[in-house]
Amino acid sequence: MNRTTAYATTAGLALPAPHPAPAREACAERPAPVVRDLRGRAGHSPHALLFGPQDLVAVTGLPGSGKSTLMRRTVRGTRIDSQDTRDRWDRRVPRLLPYAVYRPLVRLAHYAGLRRALRSGAGVVVHDCGTQTWVRRWLAHEARRRGGTLHLLLLDVEAEQALEGQRERGRGVSKYAFLRHRAATTRLLRAAERGDLPPGCAAAVLLDRAAADTLRRIGFTG
Template sequence: MTRTTAYATTGIALPGQPAAPARERHGERPARVVRDLRDRTGRSPHGLLFGPRDLVVVTGLPGSGKSTLMHRTVQGIRIDSQDTRDRWDARLARFLPYALYRPLVRLAHYAGLRRALRSGEGVVVHDCGTQAWVRDWLARAARSRGATLHLLLLDVPQGTALDGQRERGRGVSRYAFLRHRHAASRLVRAVERGGLPRGVGSAVLLDRDAADVLCRIAFREPEKRAG
């Protein structure tokens, strides 16, 4: 029977794709599944619950609301590059332009992610979608802990994302935004066809309405061993 480790708050498992589960080193793996929560006019699930050691990547255009969604909903370890930048900005922004200390911010972010992965607990990670090597890293980490990597894809129109950048008073260059838009569009099209990135076990497509309805992203408690 097709199964997955991600659930809606109603307790209904994410629907499986018509593919047989693959047997890997850690035993029977869940089938790769996609759940599309877009265009439901507020009738999408209020929460998503994942396995206790699973990894979740939240991706989408800059300004689409990834950080806002994570801050509002994640119950557990949250690794957001924006949090790292905010901490460094508080110390250095008065003295230096961001471009000068951006490499240090990135190093600090990935060091924090590495520490979180070593904890063995479930982790939710912010990703803009252009750093495929980060997803490869997370996929390897998920396999090594016998867990699943999940993708939460926030699909919003370009104008909505640009408005989001203006509202937060922080944007990316036109070139960078076009690069992000190309990567995000390609990823959405692939997921809509059921073609998940390598190492990803499931994907959830969210529009802005579905993201606004969602109020909880959490991980199940580990099962206690008898005796």
């Protein structure tokens, strides 16, 4: 795994896409995924992550780990966050109406917005809850279609920190749902540490809370 020690104190880190194999080699051995581990640097990590103009970036981690906060603070370009969609609906519906009633409409609106963003051809940063693997497959397909790369940004945050994050925002998930998210996130992190990324994901960046807090920009070149 590439720990990018050469970039430990740089202001920014450009993330080139892995070179795609020629068509005649499509069934041959594929290049190994690029995994950059920025954890454990006590804040001495890049201030910016830059991706290719056709790339897609999926930000994943536990509920409450800070995905939405990180995206709002750092993304320069198009970001698609289901939390933003829910917040818009929350402002429009009666206060007494339970979220469970209009949740399907929120999800439909979120995925419709994601589809529009992907069809634009521009780089997009997407909130990935971690349990909807079909969304990751969709993103991988769209990245290949546009000639870009799907990158994962994995937030490695302790469960207690994530639960505290839920309490601070006044919104959480059930214990059962949190355990599902925790199991899925742990599997994904351990696989990434081995250099084994989900199908269609060619690169990943691993962040702890300090590395996430140090970031000032997530953007696209070109």
